[in-house]
Every structure is written in C-alpha cells, then in structure tokens.
Amino acid sequence: MSELKSLNDTKPIDLPSALERIGGDESLLHELIEIYIEDFLEKHDLLKQAIEHGDFNTIKEIGHSLKGSSGNLSLTNLHETFYQIEMSGREEDIERARYFFHVLNKEFQKLRDFFPKQKTQFSG
C-alpha cells in the first residue's frame, strides 16, 4: 500500500479523484502539490493585501486562479473556499472575503499536514 493511499481517509484531498485525473501517477501528484503550494504561498500575501485594501479585482482573480488549481487537484475544501473568495471579489463583499481568508489558512494547514514531506514552508 502506498503512502498516499494509506492517507486516503483524511479530508483535504479526494485522493482517488486527484490520482485518476493524472493516470495514477503518484510522483506527479507530489510534484503538482509542490507547484500548488508554491503558487499558493506566492498569492497568499497578495490576497491578504488585497483584502486589507479592498482591492476586489485582485481578490476575484486570485480566488479564480486558485479555485482552478484546487479543483484540478481535488482539494475539495480549498476549492470551495477559493470559490467563495472569488465570489466575494465579484460581489465586493469584504466581510465574506475576510471570513473565507481565515478559513483558507486553516484548510491550507490541513493540506500541509497531509503532505508533510513537501519542501515548501508556510509561515501562516
């Protein structure tokens, strides 16, 4: 039993669905998670600033972009969270953006716990 499959019962990723999308290639999944985490960290600070400044266009764009990545990796909760962030940008709802930014950090930590061997570090 592989390392990934043994972790299948935890929540942040729908593992069978993610693996199915890439033909069962586990090493590729790790590579993709690494790309995702790097992208997340890069955009996380930008998103934080955008929320602080009420920059709804940036909130919408970052939400949309990471919603796509999350969906492709079957990161179910993160996908939903970024959807909510994108919508808060579209509807210019700063309270909703703040709330889901908070949710986002918790969901991201779950992902990090799920993939502890991924190299990129997250400072929160």
Place this chain on the structure above:
Amino acid sequence: MKKQSLTNKEETFKVLIAEDNAVSARILKKNIEDWGYEVVMAQDGDEAWKAYQDEKIRLAVLDWMMPKINGLDLCRRIREIDHEEGSKEYTYVILLTAKGQQADLIKGFSAGADDYITKPFNRHELKARLKTGKRIIDLQRQIMEQADRDGLTGLWNRKRMFKILEKEINRAQREERPLATIMIDVDNFKKINDTYGHHSGDSVLVEVSSYLQKSIRNYDEICRYGGDELFIILPNCNLAMTERIAERLRQCVSETKIKTDTGTLDITISLGGVSSEIFLSDLTPDKLVISSDEALLKAKSNGRNCVVIKKKKDKM
C-alpha cells in the same frame, strides 16, 4: 489498372495548450502527451498566439481566462486567420471553462470554439473530446487532400498546382533561389487511345505518372496539368540542373516497358523546361506555365522524345 496512391506525408498532431495556471497546465500536458499527441505549451494569450502562428497547430486547448489575450479573443483571432488564408488548415478549438462560466458558453461558440470542457475536467472526457477533435481534423484534411488530387493519377490537380507555384515563387524570392518547372507530354497519346482504347491510355498515364513521381526529388512536386500533360515544380533548380533532371526523366520513361491490359507498350515523353533565372521581370505562375509549354511545343516539333529548355532571357 493500378491507381497511384496519395503521397501525403504523416505529420505529428500538434496540440497547443494555453493555460496560465501551472497546476492545470502540467496536468493537461501529462495527459495529452500520454495519449500520443505532441504538445506545445503557452502560459498566456500572447505566447499562445505566437505559438499558433509559428507552429502547425491542429488542435488548441485554450483557457478562457488568461493574462494578455483571453481564450475567447484568441479563438476569434484564430478564426480570422482561418478565413483570411485559404491554405492554413483548420484548427479545432476546445475552450477550458470554470463551472461558473457555463452560462457564457454561447459566447465561446460564437467566437468560433468547436467544443468546451469544464474545469476541473474529467480525464476520460478530455480524452474523448480530443479524439473527436482529431477525427474531425483528419476528415477535413482527407477531404482537402482529395479535392486537390487528380482522380486518375493521384497527382496534384491543376488547382493545387497553381497554389504550389504561388507558394514556391514566394519562397524562391524570399530565399533568393531559382525555381524551375517542366511541362511533360506523353508522345502520341491520341494514337495510343485510338489504337488500344481509352482504358489503356489511362493505364499509360497512371504508369508514367508513377515512374516520374519515383524519379523526382522528394521536395519536388508533380501535378496533372490536363489531358496527357504533366507538370513538375522543382525548387532551387537552375537551368543546367533542370536540363539534367528533364533528360533523366525522359530516359527513365523511354527505357521502361509500360504495362497495360492490352500488353506492354514502349512509351516516350517530350519535356519543356524553364527556370526563373531567365525572367527579367516579376515571376508569376502563368509565366512559368506558358514558358514551359512553349519549350514543350518546341520539343514536340523537334521530333518528340526529347528535352527543350528555354534559355533565352524573357522580358515577359
């Protein structure tokens, strides 16, 4: 009668993936390469547009929301080129859309998209949609190919011949290289038809076409101009080379026994050639055709089974 097979060279099927999202792009690349396609990647609309113009893209998977040029505008640009340039083959476009954008799909189809797939995509669905796109592109290519081929000999027809001439003239001028053409006539073809019947006459044309096709360089093009007249286009070929090639072709046919249903026949051909070097003004397809034909008439009046190359400078 053995019909000559089409000489279409097998090309790889290039798929352009235009996706700014690194995760999605990597997943698409991995899958599409696994299914045997050659992949060209672009990270934004500008890169995708450049790749589309530089590479022979048969199918494009375009993300709707991209920096610089979005998928919708890119799709419109691709269709504009399809309309402008008759020679550019059709590109099948699949738009990648997020779930919330499904209501906008009508815009995508109006912009010229052929299909769409919703992100996060299902791998089997994507595979099936690519296969559908490839089937349509292959069918279109076959139809275009057949429309440009002569039904009897399988050579390029007259319509395609002029398109090739246009293209080769442009290339010759751009690269400052000569371009030659040879018009060929089967000697006493009317007599063959009258004596052995039209079926045998057809066999002669098919066999002669086949021998000539095997004898030319792989970048030369051979066409059926009409009746028993064939036309060869020889890029980067000066007068001396044209003469040598024409003479080799003449010998090849005259030394070959042509098989028909009514027996084996000794066939000869007459050839008239010209190279772009003799023209003092702008080169055109008509000039090459007319001059080659004039040289051919001279070859026939010289007693047939011979080569005449027009060497006198032409002010035409």
